[in-house]
Amino acid sequence: MSKSHFSLKDVAKEAEVSSTTISRYxxxxxxxxxxxxxxxxxxxxxLRYHPNPHARRLSLGKSxxxxxxxxxLANPFFAKLAAxxxxxxxxxxxxxxxxxTSNKDLRELAALRCAADDRVESLIFMTNRLPSKExxxxxxxxxxxxxxxxxxxxVSAPRLLCDNKMGGVLAGMHLKDLGHRHVAYFGGxxxxxxxxxxLEGLRLGLCNDKVSVPNIALFVGxxxxxxxxxxxxxFLDKADQETAIFSGSDEITVxxxxxxxxxxxxxxxxxxxxxxDNAHSLHLFSPSITSVSQPVExxxxxxxxxxxxxxxxxxxxxxxxxxxxxxxxKRNSVVSPANYKKTGKxxxxxxxxxx
Numbered sequence: 586m587s588k589s590h591f592s593l594k595d596v597a598k599e600a601e602v603s604s605t606t607i608s609r610y611x612x613x614x615x616x617x618x619x620x621x622x623x624x625x626x627x628x629x630x631x632l633r634y635h636p637n638p639h640a641r642r643l644s645l646g647k648s649x650x651x652x653x654x655x656x657x658l659a660n661p662f663f664a665k666l667a668a669x670x671x672x673x674x675x676x677x678x679x680x681x682x683x684x685x686t687s688n689k690d691l692r693e694l695a696a697l698r699c700a701a702d703d704r705v706e707s708l709i710f711m712t713n714r715l716p717s718k719e720x721x722x723x724x725x726x727x728x729x730x731x732x733x734x735x736x737x738x739x740v741s742a743p744r745l746l747c748d749n750k751m752g753g754v755l756a757g758m759h760l761k762d763l764g765h766r767h768v769a770y771f772g773g774x775x776x777x778x779x780x781x782x783x784l785e786g787l788r789l790g791l792c793n794d795k796v797s798v799p800n801i802a803l804f805v806g807x808x809x810x811x812x813x814x815x816x817x818x819x820f821l822d823k824a825d826q827e828t829a830i831f832s833g834s835d836e837i838t839v840x841x842x843x844x845x846x847x848x849x850x851x852x853x854x855x856x857x858x859x860x861x862d863n864a865h866s867l868h869l870f871s872p873s874i875t876s877v878s879q880p881v882e883x884x885x886x887x888x889x890x891x892x893x894x895x896x897x898x899x900x901x902x903x904x905x906x907x908x909x910x911x912x913x914x915k916r917n918s919v920v921s922p923a924n925y926k927k928t929g930k931x932x933x934x935x936x937x938x939x940x
Contacts, residue, residue, distance in 0.1 A: 590730065591632040599628035651681050651892060652700035655711040656688040660808075660836055662864035662881065666734070669885025670709060678894045679707070688713050688807070690720065697723040702789045707892045709733050713808045715776045729897060736778040743891050744906040745884060749779050750786040750879040755913040756831045756859045757790020757799070759875070763921045765857065766791075767826040769802040769843065771816045772833035780805060780833065783861065787831055802827055806837075813840020821848065828922040829857040838874065852907040857919040872917035882911050 598606040602621065609615035610625055617625070628634070651674050655663045667683060674681045683707065684696035693716060700708060706728040712735050721739040724730055730742040760768055770787055772780040782802065791799035804820055806812035814837060819908060820830070821844070832838040838860040846850065853860050859869060863878035887907065896902050 591634050592632075595774075596625070596628045596632055596634045597633060597870045600624040604776075632808045636742070639857050649679055650703070650705045651679050651889065652684065652696075652703075652705045652708045652709070653681050653711075654684045654686060654693065654696045654700070654708065656686055656713045658683070658810075660864075662835060662862050662879070665864055665881045666711070666885050669882045673886040673889035677889060679889070679893075680931070686712070689716050692851075693720050694723060697727075701726060709888050709892070710737065711735065712737065713773055713777075729892050733823050733884065733888050734779075741903045743903060744869050745888050745891065745909070746906065747879045747884065747909045748790075748911050749782040752861055752879075752911045752913075753783040753786020753788075753831070754790040755786075755911070756789040756861075756877055757792075759790075759859065759913060759915065759919060760829050760831070760857065761791050761793060763857070763919060765829040765922055767788040767800040768829045768831060769804060769820055769824060769827045770833065771804045771806075771813065771820070772806065772838050775803075775805050783831075783833055800826070808836050810836050810840040810843070813837035813862055814838075814844050814868060817841040817844035821850070828855070832858065832860045835862040835867065835876075838867075839865065842870070852918050853920045853924075859919060863914060868914075870917060870918075874918045876914045877917045878912050878914050880911070884909055895925070 593604050593607055597607045599609065600621075601624065606615065606617070607625060609624065610617055611629075618638065651670070653667060653670055658664055658667065667681075671681050681699070682703070683829045684699065686692035686696055694714065697708075697720065701723070706723070708727045709732045710724060710730060710801065711733045716737050718739065721737055724737065724740045726741065730740065732740060732742050732744045734746065736744060736746070736927060757768070768791060772782055772783065774780060784801070788799055789800060791801070802820075802824065806816050813832070816837065817840065820827075830841070832841060838858070841858070842852070844850075850856065852874075859877065861877045861879075863876035867874035867876050887909070891907075914935045
């Protein structure tokens with residue numbers, strides 16, 4: 586034979602078996618006597634036969650795809666995470682199908698059902714809300730699921746999260762060291778794991794020998810620019826003693842800064858500010874924004890690595906939870922409240938209960 590590419594029929598003829606036998610043997614659905622399998626292996630090697638991956642996927646009734654479901658591709662954090670997942674998937678020879686849900690329940694359900702219709706078995710799921718029971722049930726139908734960045738109660742699947750609690754601790758310690766005693770936290774929904782653990786860490790970081798219960802004012806909405814704008818307005822209407830803000834995401838931070846700019850509120854002259862994510866180019870802002878930085882590249886790569894692992898058959902693999910480290914990047918948006926000018930704060934702010 587002088588052909589440069591050989592077909593399944595060529596291998597079957599060389600091994601003296603049927604094409605169906607060759608196909609089932611190569612995809613692992615048929616066991617053969619040693620003598621027959623030896624002939625097939627020799628034929629495959631001699632003809633340098635490489636199975637058509639598309640045909641193999643069809644014959645197995647599944648797809649070598651990873652479905653990536655996330656809230657918002659316009660959000661730089663999710664965009665960077667999607668890019669890192671795509672790069673990691675390429676290393677494993679997999680393709681990524683992307684579904685953006687706008688954090689809507691019906692769109693999450695539609696994305697999951699679309700992936701199921703495409704016979705996708707591997708899925709990475711991200712959300713910025715507490716999903717419904719229907720979403721949790723749909724997630725449970727997939728063979729391999731990794732919950733990334735946020736928890737989904739009721740789903741048995743590996744969870745890959747950043748160290749939200751330590752992020753709060755680092756922010757709280759930095760603010761405490763500079764003399765801040767009254768701090769506001771702007772975050773997503775109260776029922777989100779990220780909100781709860783970042784707030785818990787912030788409390789721990791602010792504690793000192795004299796103060797065991799720090800003064801924290803909680804403002805919650807969504808992880809979006811528009812929500813950040815609304816939280817900033819609410820904060821300026823209600824805040825009294827707060828000298829610093831810890832923002833739960835860069836999207837919230839951008840919204841806050843827009844309202845502050847409109848109202849002549851200055852960072853850090855009027856309030857110190859720390860943002861969680863470091864996905865936006867916060868070092869280019871004026872002033873540059875101190876940030877708790879998430880390991881976006883490592884999160885994406887590890888999520889794909891977990892999906893591609895051979896450990897899925899092991900007991901309790903779907904109950905593992907991995908926490909990725911974060912770090913504090915100190916920039917120019919945090920100063921000691923002793924540096925504030927007395928005329929720098931609004932005289933119209935109302936007192937609120939910060940317990």
